[in-house]
Amino acid sequence: MTAAWPWLKQYPKGIPAEIDLDEFPSIVSILESSCGKFKDKVAFENLGKTLRYRDIDRLSKAFACYLIHQCKLKKGDRIALMLPNVLQYPIAIFGALRAGLTVVNTNPMYTARELKHQLNDSGATAIVVLENFASVLQEVLADTKVNHVLVTGVGDMLGGFKGTLVNFMLRYVKKAVPAYRLPQAVSFTQALADGARHSLPSVEIQPGDIAFLQYTGGTTGVSKGAMLTHRNLVANMQQASAWIGHRADMGAEHIITALPLYHIFALTANCLVFMKFGAVNHLITNPRDMPGFVKSLSKIPFTCITGVNTLFNGLLNTPGFDQLDFTRFKFALGGGMAVQRAVAERWKKVTGCTLSEAYGLTETSPAVCMNPLDLPEYNGSIGVPVPSTEVCIQDEEGQQLATGEVGELCVRGPQVMKGYWQRPDETAKVIDKQGWLHTGDMAKMDEEGFFYIVDRKKDMILVSGFNVYPNEIEDVVAAHPGVLEVAAVGVPDEKSGEAVKLVIVKKDPALDAAGIKEFCRSHLTGYKQPRHIEFRTELPKSNVGKILRRELRDSATATR
Incomplete structure (x- = not known):
């Protein structure tokens, strides 16, 4: 079956189709191995203090x-x-x-x-x-x-x-x-x-012991604890390590950790994976202080950074960032929310490094798909499944869809959680009898095996029977030179059922609704164009900087 996976052809040279799940029985065994191999090297740095x-x-x-x-x-x-x-x-x-x-x-x-x-x-x-x-x-x-x-x-x-x-x-x-x-x-x-x-x-x-109860954000209901075992985390560390291994050098990397370590993205991608590589983890305590963040970066010989779209966009719009030394910079990995093309293209222009998008969930420890790190430019996809991972697109009846068709992205692999803590009913709703985790994300796969997130099921806007995906609208509007940040949500509409509303943070103070609507008419078909536009000084965000569309939807509905 492995040989039939179309995405394997996209794997950079040297990356295996399967990882060794038995090399390390626990996270602790990897820690002890790294502490032995790299004992005299710096492991973590924060506010000028280092720990080896x-x-x-x-x-x-x-x-x-x-x-x-x-x-x-x-x-x-x-x-x-x-x-x-x-x-x-x-x-x-x-x-x-x-x-x-x-x-x-x-x-x-x-x-x-x-x-x-x-x-x-x-x-x-x-x-x-x-x-x-x-x-x-x-x-x-x-x-x-x-x-x-x-x-x-x-x-x-x-x-x-x-x-x-x-x-x-x-x-x-x-x-x-x-x-x-x-x-x-x-x-x-x-x-x-x-x-x-x-x-x-x-x-x-034991590999099956629960290492973390990693709580989901609770944005769609009561916060649930995903049971992530040592095997889950070790598997994802092995998968991610295999993926970046041809670009990362043992004992020589400096990873910028601005996303909070209590979030699964930074926990695995930064703290655990780069520990295995004997890297220096530079902990940024307050990344919201963008001038202070850039000042810290000016003192660090950084080689890698992970982040979300709003973090990269914030850095690009902070004076002094474009003056940093990027000569050692190897790769940037974006996840947590959709990376916008306008941000990715500007990132490449400023840093000389492609912003590679990845995809994961709390329930998958988190990595599911990653783009090859040697991509010459941003490609709009979330990449291909990491080693030992199956991904498919299913319809509402659980049938797998053909290439190019939009459906729910489903995942199967050793990094998939054991289930939700003390919630077997909730677990059964997302993990089916065949072991597929249903992510709730709408996606499609192209002929080369690259996957593309279309949007969250619950964020989709239905305009006169047509599906409108906020990611697409936001990607277009973010390219407007006067826009700093944008979110698209659906609001009730008597004629069309729902209509598109944009909530925008301005970069250009002179920007107005008429200018946005004119821009959208040039880039979006009729039913995708915004009917309502609101300007704010900031957008509501999660702890990692992900824009909270639900809050915007709720406030829009409450004021109507």
Whole structure:
């Protein structure tokens, strides 16, 4: 069957059709291998402070010992991490995994309601939280099963005067740490010191053990925890490593990690995959500060970067980015949302490097498809399936569709989740009896095996019986020189059922609705043209910068 897959012809030389699933039994085994091979090399950098692989080995071991000996946590217990991109993150994540625990990644920007749901749904009994968000935890702690709280400050791992200064500035000058009271809390640094006094017992970790409960965003209902096993994550690490292996050099890469590590994209693509390559992970704590982000990039000999379309667009529109040194730059990988052609073409012009689009989901650990990294230019596709992965297009009845036909993209492979935590009914809705994961994304495959996302099923706009896909509209409007960002949504319409509405952030202050409509008339057929146009100063986005169309739809409907 493998030989019949049309996409294998697009694989760059040296990339295998299948990966070795048995090379590493767990994420921990890859960590220990890398810490042995690259012990003297820098593993992570943040705010000017570096940790070498031997430091990560030592500190994560100390944290694992604290969890086992002091907290008395057992294999399979859940621990929540409520941290942005700081050095504490890799220490905590690897320490928890070495202790045999299941990590529950938690968005630091959660409201009290959202945090309470995730802690209770996961059954977490321990949490590591940045002090900036401890007041939110205080609100809900009594209503959860959490009885071990570890609190840390941004500067805690920076050491010396710098660490003290950073914490002082955030607490007392910028007032970024709201008052909180958690009398039972232990400081993260104290936990490391206490753990270092113990030896790490042998913890047998099986491939089928759950490494992460990775919660979906909850944008389509109650947030659910995808059970990602060690086998799932190891498989995806092997798949991604095979794909980038011909472009990445062992022990020589510098990866920019601006997307949050608590999100599956950066967790796997940056933290885990590049750990295997012995790379330096440069953690960007606040990428929304674009001038500060560009200033950081000017000091880093970066070779790779991952991001979403809004991140790349933001960098391109930040003064100084086009003056950076791109001589070492090897590749940029875009995912999380559709990469717009206008952004990709400008990215290539400024950096000299093709912006390669990839596709994945929380439920697939996440990589499903990737474009070859040696593409001469952006091609508008999400690429081809990574090794050991089957992808097909199905209709509403579950029948596989022919080349070129639009249907639901379905995935089968070792990276597909075990299921949703304690939700067998929800699991059965997305994973069928043949093992196909139904993604909810509308897509098509061309004759060469490249896949193209048309749009989300739930985002599709139905105008007088015609399907209108927001991605297409946004791609067109984003090419207008006066547009900074754009989102297209459907709103109720008496004549056509639904009509297209655009919500735009201006680049040119003189831009008006008439100019946009005239531009669209030149590039879109009648039923795809916008009937309504709204200008805003910003668009609602998720924690990784993905535009939240549902919020725009809801607000448009509420005002009608």
